[in-house]
Amino acid sequence: MLQSQYRWRIAEPDRYVSDELARELQVSPLLASLLANRGVDTPELARSFLHGRDESLHDPFLLLGMEKAIPRIREALERKEHILIYGDYDADGVSSTALMIHLMKRLGASYDIYIPHRSNEGYGLHNHALDWAHQQGVSLAITVDTGISAVEQIAYASALGMDVIVTDHHEPPAVLPEAYALINPKLPGCPYPFKGLAGVGVALKLAQAILGEVPAEWFEIAAIGTVADLMPLHDENRTIVRRGIESMRASAFPGIESLLQISGVDMAAVSSVNIAFALAPRINASGRLDHAGRAVALLTTEDAEEADKLAHELDLLNKERQQVVNDIVHQAVDMLEAKMNGSGLPPVIVLAGEGWNVGVVGIVASKLLERYYRPTIILDMDPETGNCKGSARSIPGLDIYEALTDCKELMHHFGGHPSAAGMSLHRDELELFEQSLHRFATARLLPEHFVPVAEADAECRLGELNVSVAEQLELMQPFGMANPSPRLVLRKLQLREARKMGKEKNHLKLVLEQDGSTLDVVAFGRGELADFLQPGSLVDVLGELSINEWNGKRSLQLMLQDIQITASQVFDFRGEANPVALIERYIRIFHQASADQAPVAALVHSTSPFRKAGSLNDGRIWVYDKTGGILPENDSAGLMLKDTVRTVFLLDPPETKEQFNALWMTFRRVENIVVMHSINGYQGRLEAPDREQFKRIYVLLKKMGPGPLDEKTMLPALSRQCSISMRMMSKVLEVFEELGFVHRAGGELSFVPNPPKKELTASHRFHELNETAEMERYLLDAETSQLASWMMSRLKGAS
CATH class of the missing domain: 1.10.10.10 (Winged helix-like DNA-binding domain superfamily/Winged helix DNA-binding domain)
Structure with a gap:
């Protein structure tokens, strides 16, 4: 038995709606049900969604503040005022700044840009930057992807004689800055029909308002920021990203072309997935480990040689970023486990460390959230000043922005979204900060909120899928937030093959079969699982359908997200040379043991070679009783609830049928049996009586x-x-x-x-000898399939 990592929640389509869509659009029932599930429930909406129309580009002047901002910008152009573009250091801020540079160049404006250094300055507007801009003769500042919370800084700019136009998309605070104009679709009273624009999306609307129509290639830049900032890919964002990808496939920007090449992306087939996992991390690496200006230069250069140089630099920075993240994750995990000291996980994880690069703490928070499934805040602490800067990532059950608002008096600054946020505070406030978050979360989070859920779009049989159906699903591109790549559940497929693949053998390849059809399944980073997947097993899988092209042949492929086996299993590792390592690997894969839940497994043997086996010191170790049965050998085994045991590791074979039967009478709810005893040189073999x-x-x-x-x-x-x-x-x-x-x-x-x-x-002993000899014959000599069948039959008999 292999438990799934997530609870699968499968959408139930409206059959009447999906049948009508399939009939009217002449598409597969699967595509029709996916459209219905995502609210695309009429043929007209479906045609627009699948084939695209530009009417989803809304009038930019519907944005509150736009009618006031545009005349001020035109006045600055006419009077040749010096304009400051003030951006942010993430991929959305970089894209927004780059888009505004292209706009300023087209308008012939006199301009400067300023992006704060993430580590040295932090997020948002800063008075020293406004002082510098004032010295440069700036009289109009335009913020992009920032500024909606900068009440004091904008008041300072006004005192210097500068007008400030804020373009932003973050959640507006209760008190708004008194800027010349505020442009944010989330502002109270803003009539703009779509609230999900990225910062670069708002910048694009500003450009549209000035120019009437923007160059097609600018959508490339807007697409990068929109996807990178995890904005919902529906309504206007869908049009922005789709048009951006179409342009990117023959990009007019040397920087984007070079970055695609260094990332190994085929330009002709670039997708939103490539933006999310190839372009965005490299652009973000600039602001995380260096200064975001390097990424801005990449997106605005017209020189191919400079573009290549910058793309290589960003690629190296991204590799360095990956190593920095791994190092901090290890430190954070050790810190958390020491902090818990055997107790359960807190409702919110809050960790602060000295020397943790503030540019990557958000990624570290995401990694810990994925591992422990708790809202997580990771902070870098300055050892001299005691100031802490950090990032938060949250689970669906907790609005982290609301949680931070509840304890805002403890922080110098904070901002963000329901699922992600940033903050700064002093280390003296850390304890109260953590306690406040724990109280807030405890009042809102229920036990079910701590169970990760994987949303699935449909459940189907393998016979319903083919290359043609997969091609139809591609019409739903671009995929991203609010329009994820469709996830499908297929049940009771027979496993034909499981093997490791890749240079380091860390990826998994499966071949599954159902009703005469076969399906290749690939899972990256899960190669270890191949050792525990037995041909012939019936598996359930959740994954994303794709088309694999190899040597001109197109075949169906599933990118695995989760897998489960509902039947009990016997794993044959007889003669294993390193049983301790195997046990640790099994527990890591099967039990997904978090810090507040010990693995529910028991080790059974006839001697004591594992008493000093490293991390197994606290293992539940049992020993065969010479008089029949089994006995706990250590405190962990003696105190355990036997019905919680899901896996039994047989390190030695039982010597009598009484010992064998006692295993299953003791562990009545066992799901998997891992047989690990030696088969060579076994002393004292019994034979069937002759x-x-x-x-x-x-x-x-x-x-x-x-x-x-x-x-x-x-x-x-x-x-x-x-x-x-x-x-x-x-x-x-x-x-x-x-x-x-x-x-x-x-x-x-x-x-x-x-x-x-x-x-x-x-003789009773004659029959006992016969039964024990048969037991040993299976345990020592039988093929794997025979051993598994025999053990499972005995297990069912015992229960």
Whole structure:
């Protein structure tokens, strides 16, 4: 049995709506149901959604503040005022700044740009930057992707004689800055019909308001910021990103072309997924580890040689960023486990460390959220000043922006969205900050909020899928927030093959079959699972359908997101050279053990080689009882609830059927059995009782005389003569003793001259020997499939 990592929540389409869409659009029932599930529930909406229309580009003057801002910008152009473009250091801010540079160049404006350094200055407007702008003669500042919370800074700019036009998309605070104009679709009273624009989307609307129509290639830049900032890809964003991708496939920007090449992306097939996982991380790396100006230069240069140079620099920065993230994640995990000291996970994880690069703490927070599924805040602490700057990531059940608002008096600054936010505070406030967040979260989060959910669009059978259906699903592109790549659930597929792939063998390839159809399944980073997937198993999978093209052949492929096996399993690792490492790997894969839930597994053996086995010191270790049954060998085993055991590791085979049966009577809810005992050099093999063999042994005993005979001397000699183990010989003598053929006492054996006539089958020990020999034959000699079938039949019999 393999538990899924997530609880699968499968959408239920309106059958009437989906049937009508399939009929009217002449598309597959699967595509029709996906459209219906996403609110695209009429043929007219579906045609627009699938094939695109420009009417979803709304009038920019519907944005509150636009009618006031545009005349002020035109006045600045006419009077040749010096304009400041003030941006942000993430990919959205970089894209917004780059778009405004292109606009300023087209307008022939006199301008400067300013993007704060993430580590040295932090988010938002800063008075020292406004002082610098004032010295440069700036009289009009236009913010992009920032400014909606800068009440004091904008008041300072006004005191310097500068007008400020704010373009932003973040949540507006209760008190708004007194800027010359505020442009944000989320402002109270703003009639703009779509509230989901990115910062670059708002900048694009400003450009549209000034120019009437913007160059087609500018949508490339707008698409990058929109996808990178995880904005919902519906309504106007869908049009922005779709038009941006179309232009990007023959990009007019040397920087975008170079970045696609260095990322290994085929320009002709670029997609929103490539933007999210290839372009955005490299652009973000500039602002995380260096200064975002380098990324702005990439998106605005007209020189191909400079573009190549900048693209290589961003690629190297991204690799460095990945290593920095890994290092901090390890430190954060150690800090959290030490902080908990055996207790459960807190409702909100708050960790602060010195020397943690503030540019990557958001990524680290995401990594910890993925690992522990708790809202997480990671902060970098300045050892000299005590100031902490951090980022938060949250789960769907907790609005982290609302949680921060609840304790705003403890912070210098904060801002963000329901799922992600940034903040700064002093270390002296950290304890109260954490306590406040815990109280807030405890009052709102229920147990079900801590169970990760994977949304699935449909459940289908393999026979319903083919390349043509996959091609139709591609019409739903671009994929991203609010329009994710469709996820499908397929159940009871038979596993034909499981193997590792990739240079480092860290990826997984499966071949599944159902109703005569086969499907290739790929899972990146899950190569270890191949060792625990047995051909013939029935598996359920959740994944994203794609088309694999190889040597001109197009075939169906599923990108695996989650997998489960609902039947119990027997894993054959007999003769495993490093059982401790195997146990640790199994627990990591199967039990997904978090810090507040110990793995529900038990180790059973006949000796004690694992007492000092590293991380298994606290393992639930049981030992076979010589009188039959099993006993706890350590406190962890003695205190455990036996019904919580889901996996039993057999480090040694049982010696008797009583011991074997005791396993399943003790662990009644076991799901998986991992067999790990040695099969070579096993001492004392038993054999199925053979009448001729018993007759021969009886004759040899009779020749030795009436006795008494010393068993220590007799047994080895008799064992050699009959070519059987001493253990087997001892079992034979037990049968003879029970039948009255011999008498045994004090280590001596006497032959009974005229024993009663009895059949061997009259002996209870004869039948026990037969059953134990059969047990050993399966445990030591059987093929994997035979071993699994035999053990599962015994397990069902015991339950």
